[in-house]
Amino acid sequence: MLEERARRERLLAHAAGIASACRKCAIGAQRRTNVYGEGDPCAELMVIGEGPGETEDLLGRPFVGRAGQLLEKMLGAIGLAREDVYICNTVKCRPTLPGPRGPKNRAPEPTEMVNCRPYLDEQIDIIRPRAILALGAPAAKSFLGKDFQITKMRGNWYEGPHGIALMVTLHPAYLLRQTGGELTAVKRLVWSDLKAIRAKLDEAPPVAAPEQAALFSEP
Numbered sequence: 001m002l003e004e005r006a007r008r009e010r011l012l013a014h015a016a017g018i019a020s021a022c023r024k025c026a027i028g029a030q031r032r033t034n035v036y037g038e039g040d041p042c043a044e045l046m047v048i049g050e051g052p053g054e055t056e057d058l059l060g061r062p063f064v065g066r067a068g069q070l071l072e073k074m075l076g077a078i079g080l081a082r083e084d085v086y087i088c089n090t091v092k093c094r095p096t097l098p099g100p101r102g103p104k105n106r107a108p109e110p111t112e113m114v115n116c117r118p119y120l121d122e123q124i125d126i127i128r129p130r131a132i133l134a135l136g137a138p139a140a141k142s143f144l145g146k147d148f149q150i151t152k153m154r155g156n157w158y159e160g161p162h163g164i165a166l167m168v169t170l171h172p173a174y175l176l177r178q179t180g181g182e183l184t185a186v187k188r189l190v191w192s193d194l195k196a197i198r199a200k201l202d203e204a205p206p207v208a209a210p211e212q213a214a215l216f217s218e219p
């Protein structure tokens with residue numbers, strides 16, 4: 001397993017190096033850092049958000065602002081530390097809009113997500129988690145199409161890349177904008193999604209079919 005971990009770390013580091021030089025989108029020229037992703041290369045759960053925000057762009061790490069702190073609490077509620085999972089975004093550069101006090105965060109545009117998709121696909125391909133948790137509508141739509149409606153369709157299992165189980169829940173940044181009864185209702189939905197993730201990870205790992213197992217047995 002140590003060799004496999006080292007192999008995956010090497011592959012991810014190589015891919016991150018390539019992404020760090022990418023200027024395929026206009027936001028590639030505006031970013032301060034390329035926020036490739038981080039975490040356990042052998043993680044059973046991969047968490048995918050939409051794109052880096054201001055703090056992430058500054059530090060070069062995903063989910064390190066207030067939303068990141070809430071994500072850590074969400075993961076902690078199902079017994080996972082940040083280091084146990086792999087965290088990244090659909091785009092590796094911070095999407096921004098001009099604002100009176102400097103650039104403001106915005107959701108990634110579909111073309112930016114398409115441009116950046118090979119980097120995300122490569123991460124999924126290297127890590128091959130047992131489950132993917134997509135946070136927020138843009139991340140969900142990048143897997144499930146533009147008609148995905150998060151309020152109606154979150155909380156179900158979908159088939160993600162390589163047949164990996166894919167769950168969608170509300171983005172922690174969205175939770176941070178809620179108050180009072182709205183917040184209570186939204187937290188209840190997210191908790192239900194997190195419990196489904198925990199149950200999926202607790203399922204016995206798939207067993208190789210006999211003909212596959214035979215390939216690796218002693219002759």
Ligand code: SF4
Pocket residue numbers: 019022023024025026027028029034091092093112115116117119
């Ligand atoms: S968002 Fe992705 S594809 Fe676009 S410039 Fe950044 S790394 Fe390249």
